[in-house]
Structures are given as C-alpha cells and as structure tokens.
Amino acid sequence: MRRVLAVTALGAAACLVVVRLFVNTYWDLLVSALCVGYTSMVLFTVAGNIRQRWMPREAMQVLAVVAGSLVGTVVAGFVKGRNLAQMFSERLAGVTITMGLGIGVGCVVVAAVLLREKHARDQARILKGEAERHQLEKSVLEARLALMQAQVEPHFLFNTLANVQHLVETDPPAASRVLESLIKYLRAALPQMRETATNLGRELDMARAFLEIHQVRMGTRLDFSIEVPEALRSRPFPPMMLISLVENAVKHGVDPCCDAGCIVIRAREAEGQLRVSVADTGEGIRPTNGGGVGLANIRERLKALYGSSARLVLEENAPRGVVASIEVPA
Amino acid sequence: MSASPADPSAPDGGRVGAVIADDEPLLRAQLRARLARLWPELDVVHEMADGRDVEGVLRDHAPALFFLDIHMPGVNGLEAARAIGARAHVVFVTAYDEYAVQAFERGAVDYVLKPFDERRLAITVERLKERLGAKPPALDALVESLAARLAPHGPERLRWIKASVGSSVRLIPVEEVLFFQSDEKYTRVVTAQGESLIRKPIRELLEELDPAKFWQIHRATIVNVDHIASVRRGLKDQAEVSLRDHAETLVVSRAFTHLFKQM
Numbered sequence: 075m076r077r078v079l080a081v082t083a084l085g086a087a088a089c090l091v092v093v094r095l096f097v098n099t100y101w102d103l104l105v106s107a108l109c110v111g112y113t114s115m116v117l118f119t120v121a122g123n124i125r126q127r128w129m130p131r132e133a134m135q136v137l138a139v140v141a142g143s144l145v146g147t148v149v150a151g152f153v154k155g156r157n158l159a160q161m162f163s164e165r166l167a168g169v170t171i172t173m174g175l176g177i178g179v180g181c182v183v184v185a186a187v188l189l190r191e192k193h194a195r196d197q198a199r200i201l202k203g204e205a206e207r208h209q210l211e212k213s214v215l216e217a218r219l220a221l222m223q224a225q226v227e228p229h230f231l232f233n234t235l236a237n238v239q240h241l242v243e244t245d246p247p248a249a250s251r252v253l254e255s256l257i258k259y260l261r262a263a264l265p266q267m268r269e270t271a272t273n274l275g276r277e278l279d280m281a282r283a284f285l286e287i288h289q290v291r292m293g294t295r296l297d298f299s300i301e302v303p304e305a306l307r308s309r310p311f312p313p314m315m316l317i318s319l320v321e322n323a324v325k326h327g328v329d330p331c332c333d334a335g336c337i338v339i340r341a342r343e344a345e346g347q348l349r350v351s352v353a354d355t356g357e358g359i360r361p362t363n364g365g366g367v368g369l370a371n372i373r374e375r376l377k378a379l380y381g382s383s384a385r386l387v388l389e390e391n392a393p394r395g396v397v398a399s400i401e402v403p404a
Numbered sequence: 405m406s407a408s409p410a411d412p413s414a415p416d417g418g419r420v421g422a423v424i425a426d427d428e429p430l431l432r433a434q435l436r437a438r439l440a441r442l443w444p445e446l447d448v449v450h451e452m453a454d455g456r457d458v459e460g461v462l463r464d465h466a467p468a469l470f471f472l473d474i475h476m477p478g479v480n481g482l483e484a485a486r487a488i489g490a491r492a493h494v495v496f497v498t499a500y501d502e503y504a505v506q507a508f509e510r511g512a513v514d515y516v517l518k519p520f521d522e523r524r525l526a527i528t529v530e531r532l533k534e535r536l537g538a539k540p541p542a543l544d545a546l547v548e549s550l551a552a553r554l555a556p557h558g559p560e561r562l563r564w565i566k567a568s569v570g571s572s573v574r575l576i577p578v579e580e581v582l583f584f585q586s587d588e589k590y591t592r593v594v595t596a597q598g599e600s601l602i603r604k605p606i607r608e609l610l611e612e613l614d615p616a617k618f619w620q621i622h623r624a625t626i627v628n629v630d631h632i633a634s635v636r637r638g639l640k641d642q643a644e645v646s647l648r649d650h651a652e653t654l655v656v657s658r659a660f661t662h663l664f665k666q667m
Contacts, residue, residue: 229475232499233428236518240434291428330477359575361564361612370579385597388575390566396575 077119081111088179098168102154109150110176114142118184132188139184143176214378226263234287241290252290258283263317274341274350275307277316281339284317288324295334296324302341302350309348309404312379318368319352319398327356327395335395343404351399353391372400418445420536423461425452425484426473426497431518435471435497438520443529455484467492468536471516474498474554482551490540495528513546562612565593567600574600578618582631582647583654584609586624596649619663621645621656635664 085107093100121138122131147169151161161169234256241249262280278300285298320337328335341350369386376384384402391397422439426432432451439446449465454476461467470492472481479487485494496508496515508515514528565576576595585592590601591609610620620626631647635656638644643656643664656664 228500232518233431236434236499236520237428237430239519240430240437243437244433291430293429359564361562361566369577373580382596388577390573390575 077115078112081115082108084179084183085111088175105153106147106150106172107175109153110143110146110172110180113146113149114139114176114180117142117145118180118187135184135188136181139180140177143173143180146176147172213374216374226260233291237291248290252287255283255286259287263314272311272313273307274302274309274311274316274348277311277313278302278307278339278341281316281320284320285324285337292329296328296337297334298337298339300339302339306341306343306348309343311348311350311402312375315372315375315400316350316352318372319400322368322398323352323354323356323396327354327358329356331357346404347401348404349399349401351397353395353397355391355395358390358394359388359396369398376400376402420446420469421449421465421467422446422469422471423450423452423465423467424448424471425455425476425481426471427453427476428473429453431473434520435516438522438525439529442522442526443533455479455481455487458484458487462488462491469493469495469532471495471497474550482547482554485543485547488543490542493532493535493540494543495532508546513541513543561614562609565602567593567602569600576600578613579628579630581628582650583628584618584626585654594650594652619660621654621660621663623657625654627654 086104088107090100093103117138118135121134124134148158148161150172151158151165151169156165234252238249238252238256241252259280262276262283282300285296289296289298316339320339323337328337335354335356337355338353339351340353341348343349369388372386376386380402384400387399387401389397389399420443424432424435426435436448436451439448446469449467450461452461455472456479470484470488472484472494474481474496475498476484481496481498485496488494494513496513497518498515499518514531516525516528563578565578565581567574567576576593580595580597582594582596584606585594586606587601589603591604591606593600593602606620606624606626609626610618613626617629618626619629627645627647631649633646633648636644636646638655641658641661643661645654645656647654
C-alpha cells in the first residue's frame with residue numbers, strides 16, 4: 075500500500091517536471107507515468123519475493139523494472155485507445171521516450187529502495203551483534219552473582235549448632251572438633267570470606283569439613299572418603315562447585331534413603347582435562363526429581379569461565395546412586 | 405478413676421508419655437536431656453529416626469505427646485502429624501524454616517527451634533502442661549498449610565533424561581536438551597554437547613515434559629523453546645527453526661506454525 079502511494083506521488087511529480095518539454099497534456103502524461111509506475115512496482119515486488127537461485131535478487135529486480143517499463147508503456151497505449159501497430163510506427167518516438175523515462179526513473183527508485191533495504195539489514199545485524207554481546211555479558215554477570223549468593227543454608231547451620239550445643243555438655247572434645255569443621259566450612263562458604271582464586275586442595279578441604287559435620291549429625295548413616303592424588307591439590311579449580319555436588323550427594327542422595335550411604339570424591343587428570351567426581355550410593359535420581367537449580371548454576375558458570383572446554387556430567391552409579399563429575403582444562 | 409492408656413487427657417499418676425522423632429541421634433539425646441531437667445514428670449517412652457510406623461508407636465506406647473522434627477528422611481514430621489491426627493498432642497521441632505515459623509505463630513500448635521533456648525523450651529513445657537488436660541486439637545489445616553509452604557510444587561514433570569552412553573547411563577537435565585526427534589525405533593536427544601538415543605517415543609515425552617518449555621513443532625519433533633534462536637518462513641506453509649549452539653535447523657510443519665504467529 076505504501077508502495078502504491080509512493081508510485082502515484084512519484085508519477086505525478088515526474089509528470090509536473092516533464093510536462094513543459096512535451097506537447098502532450100498533463101493528464102495524458104500522468105496516465106502513461108502511472109501505467110509504467112504500477113507495472114514496474116508490481117513486477118519489482120514479485121521479483122523480490124520469488125525464490126530462485128540462478129540470479130542475485132537485486133539484478134532480478136532491475137530486470138523487472140526494465141520489463142515493467144516496456145509492458146507499462148504498451149498498457150498505457152491501450153488505455154489511450156491505440157493498437158500495437160500504431161504504437162510502434164507513428165507514435166514510436168513517444169513510446170520510446172515513455173519507456174526510457176520509465177526505465178531511468180525506475181532504476182533510480184530501485185537503487186534507492188535497495189540502498190534502504192541494505193541499510194535496514196546492516197542495522198539489524200548490528201543490533202543482533204549487540205544483543206548477543208549483552209546476552210553474554212548478562213550470563214557472565216549472573217554467574218558471578220550466583221556465586222556471591224551461594225550461601226550457607228540456615229537449616230544446616232542451626233542444626234549443626236544444635237549438635238555442638240549438645241556435645242559441649244556431653245562430649246566437649248567432640249564439640250570442639252565439630253566447631254573446627256564448621257569454622258573451616260564457613261571460612262570458605264561465606265561470600266565475604268571467599269577468596270576469588272582457589273585451588274582443588276582448598277575446595278576439597280571445604281568438602282571434607284562439610285562431610286565431617288554431616289557425619290556427626292547423621293551418625294553411622296554416612297560414610298565418606300576422598301581419593302585425590304596429592305599432586306592435583308594445587309591445581310586451580312573454580313570455587314563453590316565441588317561443595318555443591320557434595321551437598322547434592324548428601325541432600326538428594328544419602329539423606330533421603332534410610333540406611334547407610336557412602337560418598338567418594340575422586341580426581342584424576344587425563345588428556346589435558348582435570349576431572350573431579352562425587353559419587354554417592356544414595357537414592358539416585360528419579361526422572362521427576364528437582365534439584366536442577368544448583369547444577370544449572372554450575373553449568374552456567376563453567377560456560378562463562380571456560381566456554382565449551384569444560385563440562386558437568388551426571389551418570390548413574392552402579393549399583394545405585396549418582397556420579398557427578400566436573401571436567402575443566404588442566 | 406481408671407485411665408485408659410490411650411486417653412492422653414488422663415495422665416497416669418501424673419506421668420506423661422512422650423515420643424521424640426528426629427533423624428539426628430544427638431539432637432534426640434539433647435531434647436531428652438533438656439526435657440528431663442525441665443519436666444521431671446515426662447517419660448520419653450520412645451524415640452524415632454523418622455515418621456514411619458506412627459500407628460505402631462501409638463498402639464504400643466500410647467504417648468500423650470509427640471515432638472516431631474519437621475525435616476526427616478522417609479516420612480517427615482508433617483506426614484507423621486497427619487497420621488497422628490487428634491490422637492496425641494504434637495510439638496514441632498525445626499532448625500530453621502521461615503515459613504514454618506510464620507505458620508506456627510498463628511496456629512494452635514507449639515513449636516521449638518533448634519538449637520534449643522532453655523527459657524523458650526520452659527515456656528513450651530508450661531503451655532503443654534495446660535494443654536494436656538484438653539483434647540488434642542485437629543491439625544489438618546495447619547499441616548496442610550505447612551506442607552504447601554514447604555513443598556510448593558506443581559504437577560510432576562520430567563526433569564531428567566536417562567540415556568546410555570557406552571557402558572554408563574548419562575543423566576541429562578531436560579533444560580539442556582535442544583530438541584527431541586523420532587528416528588525410526590528410537591528418539592534422538594540432542595544437546596549442545598552431542599546426542600544420544602532413548603527408547604521413549606515422542607508421544608510419551610510430550611505428556612511428561614513441561615508444555616510451557618517444550619513445544620511439538622512437527623509429528624516427529626519436540627523443541628526446547630529456550631534454545632530457539634530464530635524462526636523463518638519456509639517453503640509452502642512450513643517454517644524453519646534455527647537453534648542457538650547448534651547448526652541443524654528444524655522444520656515446523658503446517659499444523660504447528662500457529663505456535664509462532666504473532667511473536
């Protein structure tokens with residue numbers, strides 16, 4: 075619709091300009107101009123939307139305008155009550171001029187339209203690039219925020235303190251051991267106390283402190299071991315990820331099932347990747363179980379830190395339970 | 405006056421039978437020790453590590469009072485309270501639960517916070533002594549509102565896909581899946597990292613997945629909306645979906661193109 079209006083306006087304006095150069099009346103010229111204009115416009119639009127591969131879209135559109143001018147001129151002739159023979163004999167000059175003007179004006183218009191389209195495309199591409207950059211910046215920020223917010227669960231803290239409270243009265247040395255573990259854990263877990271650069275050794279100490287506390291609380295229901303070569307302890311490792319896996323293993327693995335469960339933390343290096351895994355013999359994952367938020371968080375952070383060269387993998391443990399592994403470039 | 409052992413309103417010679425349920429042995433011992441000091445007439449007749457077998461305990465010990473930890477594995481304190489009904493008085497014990505405490509403040513039931521505050525526990529004991537003379541209140545409404553606060557979940561949805569990779573079974577969170585596509589006998593599960601085959605057909609997946617996140621766009625394809633990068637008009641009345649982090653494009657058949665109209 076906008077195109078029809080534009081062509082009408084352009085035709086009228088062009089006729090105003092050229093009417094002085096010809097003997098024809100303004101209306102006569104306008105009929106010719108509009109016939110040429112509309113025909114070219116229709117063919118131009120069609121050419122722009124045809125799906126074909128043997129010619130660039132732009133060339134197709136220029137051809138359409140040339141063809142439109144030819145056809146339009148003939149149509150204008152018919153409208154004025156002339157036949158083909160007349161047009162190409164006595165009125166050849168007029169016909170040629172109309173066609174020439176149609177092609178000339180048409181090409182200028184086509185060039186303008188194509189330029190505008192290209193500009194719009196560039197603009198869209200720039201916007202898309204910016205949107206992608208913003209998306210990336212956003213996910214990096216979110217990952218950082220999630221790390222800052224990873225907090226000590228109040229339920230865990232108060233339950234542990236209740237245990238300490240009881241042990242102070244009944245078994246003071248045990249109370250002091252639990253407090254020591256709690257302090258070690260809090261030092262690593264409280265965002266304000268957390269060091270930004272950390273290594274596997276420190277993360278393992280934190281996991282051990284956490285598991286020791288749980289062992290006091292859960293008694294014989296929880297057993298654990300850490301099987302990590304001494305040499306790997308100094309390797310850099312992102313903070314708060316291992317503890318998330320260990321927390322999951324206790325909370326969703328061993329705790330829900332009522333008999334005893336075991337958690338094993340292992341680390342090894344192979345093919346330039348450091349792989350740290352937490353295996354439990356607990357309840358295992360039911361297909362409809364939740365608990366994906368912490369894991370999604372780890373995935374986001376791994377992606378922000380290492381791109382595609384790090385990953386989090388979850389597998390079923392045999393005969394029961396889950397193995398969660400984090401792989402980062404060594 | 406002869407008192408039936410199952411009637412909590414007639415304590416036997418002033419003695420009151422109580423049961424403590426907590427999954428942490430040390431905390432059971434602690435509550436037991438505190439109660440012994442504050443309430444010498446109270447007999448802890450039984451201890452439980454979870455809320456199972458409330459019936460058996462009621463039958464064998466006929467306690468007038470239950471101390472129930474809310475968070476216990478297996479059968480938790482709320483489920484146990486539901487099972488007890490109005491057959492005994494209940495005191496909830498919790499380490500920290502903002503919502504739970506809010507609910508208690510308005511309820512007829514008492515609660516104790518861990519770690520125990522001696523004075524707070526003494527007040528609870530006084531209140532309980534008064535209440536034991538009356539019939540235990542019906543807890544249904546409170547328990548339901550607590551349960552709703554503690555576990556706010558909608559309908560159960562498929563969250564994990566189990567797929568064999570070599571000799572192990574990989575657990576893939578559904579958020580990671582870009583799309584599912586049926587491939588003769590199997591269903592392809594495609595993620596940014598790779599793909600695997602499962603036996604569950606598209607039709608079943610469709611019933612179990614969250615319909616807000618997973619859209620069927622073709623007889624053979626379910627796509628994860630979160631991973632769609634763009635949708636293009638295609639041949640005939642079809643459309644084409646391209647994905648983030650993946651080269652393959654997916655065909656939207658005519659029957660499903662309406663999903664993408666006006667977006």
